[in-house]
Amino acid sequence: MLLEVKGLKAGYGTAAVLHGLDFEVGEGDVATLLGANGAGKTTTLRAICGMVRAEGEIVFGGERVSKEATESIARRGVAHVPEGRGTFMELTVEENLRLGAHTRRDPKVRQDFERMCGWFPLLKERWRQQAGTLSGGEQQMLAIARALMMRPRLLLLDEPSFGLAPLIVRDIFGILRRVREESGVGILLVEQNATLALDLAERAYLLETGRIVLAGPAVEIRQDEAIRRSYLGY
């Protein structure tokens, strides 16, 4: 298993948000966390990255990473595209990507710039432009590309569709499909758009007020009556 999470509890101050989650992501697999606003999806990603106080066991690539600092977890190969994208607005597209490769010393970095331009042709056109001047969709692409420049083993995506036009969202999910096929990166996807997420993922977890209430292969979750009615809308 690439990521194994057992009994994860987390919260802010005295307010508990997660009440003991168990889930896992296989090597090169896509798992998705579904759920309404406030269910604890973002907090789960933040807990994996050591950005909130958390209890429980987080094992990444066979090693326990609970309580480690965010920087150290990133250096182990966990790339996080956070809520709000976390773009370095004042820096150029190129500089954002260079920062993504900050921890790498291997000679393939240059080659990976080309790779990102292949996956995200829009970024190539904006290469020397300040990231803050990019459109929302372009910024989301830049954030994903920045994360991929780390050559991560696990990519955490927090609502890549947020605030974007449907056509752009379709583009981004198309690119994600290609990225996972060509790079073999494992993905943990948090998404409001359940249809898109279940199309991409192998496994799905449904989160309700800090608990996992349903887990299973994405194809099965798709067929679930309750899911269809409340999240897929048909």
Next chain:
Amino acid sequence: MDAFLLQLAAGVATGGIYASVALAIVMIYRATHHVNFAQGEMATLSTFVALTLIQAGLPYWVAFAATLAVSFVMGTLVERLIMRPVQHAPVLTQVGVYIGMLLIIGNLTGWVFGYTTKVFPSPFEGHGPALGGLISAHQLGSVGVTLAVLLLVYLFFTQTSLGLAMRGAAYNPASAKMVGIRVGRMLALGWGLAAMIGAVAGMMVAPIVFLDPNMMLGVLLYAFAGALLGGIDNPAGAVAGGFLVGVLENLAGPYLVGTELKLTVALAIIIGVLVLRPSGLFGRIVHARV
């Protein structure tokens, strides 16, 4: 006309000193959003270290380099030991710590090295006046050193991956951590670099104003005016502001307010900028969404 050019040249020379200190202030400001009031005191301490090394018989430029190394370590230690424990404390606590450092470092310097005014050597002496008597050799040399430092700092931040990582950590610490940048180390490094830049300014200004524990008090005020004038979050603006304040100060002395009231020029600039254009000439206005 000659007198005017003389004052202008002198203004550029002192402006370079202000520009260096302003740059040090802005570097810390960008990373922490606070002004290090002790920046001048740290520079004075560095200058005393340099004087001690020179008096011990080291050649000037060897002492210069050693002082930079000592200053770098001093800057990182201040960050690690004094600023880090209060990094999440309220603003007033931090301001209190800065003022405490200003007093402690200043008095420590006086206690160790004495309060008597000392002559500090210039590496450019003995070359006589330059540019047809317009400017002393030391002034010309210090402008050169200042410009070289500014160029090196610029190249460091724009051309090296470490410089880029430091900028990333200053702009967006949360995202910097997510790409594996050790933000705490970048902060310590920034303090070290700022202390080095301050040390250069101290060593360049000391031959002009003479060395005593309060040497940088006035300089810090002018540098602060320069940083504000250029825009407190803009390094290039701070440098331009520093030069501008140097020239304004030197011209206002003989032509406007008299030498005794020169310091009020700095204060007037500070208040004027804060009232009329808080973001400075080149600063960016930060719009926060609520």
